[in-house]
Structure formats: structure tokens, C-alpha cells
């Protein structure tokens with residue numbers, strides 16, 4: 511197994527492992543109930559799930575968290591973590607990432623997205639009207655990166671927000687406003703939950719963007 515990086519990000523400890531992994535070799539490092547769950551998954555989902563659990567376990571060990579129970583899933587699909595810990599997982603074809611932190615009342619989320627190939631056709635689904643207007647002001651070669659960054663940050667926000675709202679949140683319910691090199695997050699939640707405050711972070715690692723978010727109810 512190859513650890514791509516293990517680092518402190520603003521919202522927690524982040525560990526990334528390279529995919530694909532040798533599932534036979536890794537299976538033995540998982541909790542027996544995690545191994546059993548992994549066997550229920552189809553081939554398309556199993557490698558990412560195992561990679562995410564390996565990244566989670568590694569990150570939790572680095573926070574000195576005791577790992578007695580299996581890291582399965584909540585009814586909402588988020589990783590089920592030990593008491594007192596918040597965390598999130600994301601995986602794409604080449605990488606699985608986990609973000610964990612001591613619970614502080616905030617939700618945290620992580621997302622990883624492959625930069626290639628460009629898929630600009632997702633823009634109408636991901637962007638609000640104001641974000642689309644901003645996109646139109648950019649040079650053509652900057653547009654895909656803008657859309658993908660917003661997509662990834664919104665997915666990280668979704669995971670951080672989910673413990674509070676426990677429902678599907680559409681991309682149009684969150685707007686990201688660029689100002690120089692900072693970003694502000696505005697919520698337009700259709701159920702009027704909140705108010706929430708969000709902080710975000712993102713960086714590029716090789717061929718992927720890794721975004722993270724922390725959401726707090728004010």
C-alpha cells in the first residue's frame with residue numbers, strides 16, 4: 511500500500527492512499543466486520559471503499575484514536591466513527607482520502623476529484639446563476655478548473671453539512687463567492703436550516719483536486 515501523503519489540513523488530519531490497492535494484502539489490516547462488508551460490494555465499489563477505510567484507519571491512528579469497533583457507515587452513508595471523532599472520506603480512480611478531527615461541534619467533509627478529462631457540461635447542474643455569470647467572465651482555459659473546484663468544494667460542504675440537515679442538498683443551495691484568493695460560502699437552504707458558517711480549503715495534488723470544509727451551526 512502506498513501512502514501518498516499524511517498531513518494536517520486546517521480542519522483535521524488528512525491521509526491519502528494510492529489506488530488501486532492489492533485488496534488481498536490490505537484486507538487483513540481491516541476489522542473483520544469491515545472485511546465482511548467489503549465482500550458484499552461489487553468490484554466497482556470495493557477498491558474505493560477499502561482504500562477509504564485504510565486512509566481512515568491510518569489517519570485515526572495518527573490522532574492516537576483507539577480502533578476497537580469497525581468503521582462501517584451511518585444510515586446516511588457517512589463513515590461511522592468512534593465517539594468524539596468527526597471525519598469524512600472520498601475516493602476516485604487513483605486515490606482515496608480521509609479527513610479526521612476530534613469532534614468540536616462542527617461537521618467536516620473532504621472531496622477528491624480527478625482533473626482530467628474536462629467535463630464542462632456539468633456546469634449548469636453545479637453552478638448558481640451568479641456563479642455562471644462569474645464563469646462567463648473567465649478565459650476559456652480557466653473555466654473547467656473553476657467549475658471543478660466549485661463542484662469539489664460543494665461536495666465537501668455537503669458531507670460537512672449532512673449531520674445537521676440530514677437531507678439531500680442541491681448544488682443550487684450553496685454558493686461560493688471568490689474575492690481575490692479567498693472564498694466565501696453562502697447558504698440558500700430551501701428548508702431554512704441554520705444559520706451555518708462554513709470554512710473551506712482546497713489544493714491540487716498531481717492529477718486531483720482535494721477540497722475540505724468545516725460547517726458550524728451559528
Ligand SMILES: CC(C)(COP(=O)(O)OP(=O)(O)OC[C@H]1O[C@@H](n2cnc3c(N)ncnc32)[C@H](O)[C@@H]1OP(=O)(O)O)[C@@H](O)C(=O)NCCC(=O)NCCS
Nearest residue numbers: 559586587588589599600601664665668669672679680681
Ligand atoms: C454523497 C456524495 C457527496 C458523494 O460524493 P461522490 O463524489 O459521489 O463520492 P466520494 O468518493 O467523494 O464520496 C463517497 C463517500 O462519501 C461519504 N458519504 C456518503 N454519503 C454521505 C453523507 N450523507 N454524508 C457524509 N458523507 C457521506 C461516504 O463515506 C462515501 O464513501 P464510502 O461509501 O466508501 O465510505 C454525492 O454522491 C452526493 O450525493 N452529492 C449530493 C449533492 C451535492 O453534493 N450537493 C452539494 C451541495 S452542498
